[in-house]
Amino acid sequence: MELARLLLVAVWVLAAADVVPAAAQIDDTGCTRMCGDVDVPYPFGLEPPPCSIDNGTFHLNCTSVGGVQKLYSGTLEVTKISAPYSKTWVKTRMSWQCFDQSTNQTIYGDWWLSLSHTHVLSADDNKVIVLGCNSLAYMLSDTYTIGCLSKCDDIVPKVNSSCTGTDGCCQVNYLPRGVRYYRGFFNSLYNTTNHTWNKTPCNYVTVIERAAFNSSTTYLTLTAPFDDRDEHTAPVVMEWAIRRGTTCQEAKTDKNTSYACVSNNSYCATNDAGYVCRCSDGYQGNPYVVDGCTDIDECIENLAYPCNGTAICKNTPGSFTCSCPRGESMSDGGVCMKKHRSIWMALVLGASTGLVILVMAIACAYLIQERRKLHCIKQKYFQQHGGLLLFQEMRSQQGVSFKIFSEEELQQATGNFAEKEVIGHGGHGKVYKGVLKSGTEVAVKRCMTIDEQQKKEFGKEMLILSQVNHRNIVKLLGCCLEVEVPMLVYEFISNGTLFHLLHGNHSRHIPLDTRLRIACESAEALAYLHSCASPPILHGDVKSTNILLNGDLTTKVSDFGASILAPSDESQFVTLVQGTYGYLDPEYMLTCQLTDKSDVYSFGVVLLELLTRKVAFNLKGPENEKSLSMVFLNAMKENKLEDILDDEIKNNIENVEFIEEIAELARQCLEMCGVNRPSMKEVADKLDRLRKVLQHPWAHKDPEELNSLLGESFSVNSGSLVSTGNFSITKKVAKGLETRR
Structure with missing residues (x-):
């Protein structure tokens, strides 16, 4: 797809629609389940409940556009819905700024997207891109500002570039989780020269599906915003849930709302949007529909679930078995072999026993090797983060109250970093509450990324930060260096934030x-x-x-x-x-x-x-x-x-x-x-x-006592305040306080 610009001016207000195309497919409950070539599975629907779930955000609209039936959620065109994976694909447009040479002015298309309470942007399927020469742009979400600087090594960059940041395109390959709103902005300090505008008059920024993006330079030379054709839209993947902020236990016990996982062989799960339903292992289909999760016939899909050799596959509910034809028996390797006389059986049994012993020996050697490899990896991370230097400095400086924790210690303290222990989300990771073996409550900060320069200087910086000792600063108790991204351990503060x-x-x-x-x-x-x-x-x-x-x-x-x-x-x-x-x-x-x-x-x-x-x-x-x-x-x-x-x-x-x-x-x-x-x-x-x-109100203090309160910077003389230092109270406050005397 050629990516041109414009993000959509779309507010995720999922409106109901009563118009259903006459040619649309009708299921056995009388509900329309197709709009054009897009399947509309339950809990979504084109008609009110019971055709859709009793939630306004799942009621969609099928409209004819240019003689073609298209599916809409509010003003967003929907191209695909997945009930098993709780995802929706929609079309959006990009924010843009273009230079109009006829008026010698910059025009803007500052578009934004706001999702409903049951939808969030998929952090795993989307990324942020910025297109244009000398373009500093960023996306503003609910709690984050993320962007990058796109430059051009040449005035007109090469076609089909790799989006490295110097070829007219840059990208941020991750999004924060749980984002429901974003808006594009440009920094006006960049791309202000007529020389650059003449060659590449437009810049763009948007969130886009990772798999759908291919960098191209066609958009750089356009002189005006694109039209509303489908080839000029950008796909975005959203995750949805039945109800936001609800756990599976709450969903099952809530008497005011119906539990959505109604199919046999289904279970409740959670994603970034809230609680959803999934089919159990060995089953596939729609867990939101009665009997919607059907058994997978593994014997038909033999490539995915093979029975070796001449073994006969038999499908069972949620699984399958492999058996041998008459006259053959199953070996320990799962292969059917013909039965022989007892001498041959003894030989096979002896060989099998030897093979089992050999496999056990290989497995033990493999486990030992893997443990050694894991130890080497931890040692490598420890050295990369300056652990040896930090350890030596700690030994040389007596009385340093700073500890180097192992990964296992922090896993035990936080319940293996359980989600229920999360007490905060930062711009670079999560903060967990933990309890050490000594009973000390701590806060463990687990970051997501670290650059190479920070790796080299991390141990040195930790030594400096460990010496910070102030009554109004959270104490840094230690760190863990044997992981890819170091973790920090702080004292736990119990009463929340300002x-x-x-x-x-x-x-x-x-x-x-x-x-x-x-x-x-x-x-x-x-x-x-x-x-x-x-x-x-x-x-x-x-x-x-x-x-x-x-x-x-x-x-x-x-x-x-x-x-x-x-x-x-x-x-x-x-x-x-x-x-x-x-x-x-x-x-x-x-x-x-x-x-x-x-x-x-x-x-x-x-x-x-x-x-x-x-x-x-x-x-x-x-x-x-x-x-x-x-x-x-x-x-x-x-x-x-x-x-x-x-x-x-x-x-x-x-x-x-x-x-x-x-x-x-x-x-x-x-x-x-x-x-x-x-x-x-x-x-x-x-x-x-x-x-x-x-x-200390002035009405109860004499001048000598006030001087002792304020210190050397002030003195009270003849009933008036006089500054004797580098900092003074304004005349208005002094006058007001004098009046209160």
């Missing part, structure tokens, strides 16, 4: 002093990483979900094990854009270079969450209200800060001056230019001073 405290489904009151303490402790932790660690450590993913809370709401900054050590080479760049949308430093998006001021920007967004109790990025909000930082900066500019503040704190008159101070600090952190932002040390100092003043 995100859950602020945005969880509860009505818990959070006073200003508690919010200020959480902000102050988080800032102190980041300032420690930036200023006190040697070498300095950049967190790289500061957000409310990475700020954990223990039982008394003491702050613990987490995920610093995935931090980036501050690079000594300032020219080091990152070409793959990936991070948490809403917290990303805009300067990093432009330069692809992470600095300590990137952490300052992200912390500024966390301050806004504490003040407003709103999420950092709201996908469902209006276009100009999606980003919390943009809403805040506009409110500050228009002097309407109180419109976005949390009612719990803004209605307290005593909080006004402190809120304005915190808001001003957040504005400084959100400066577009990094050099204009304060350092984390300066942010922590100011939050600490504001906290001290809030804890």
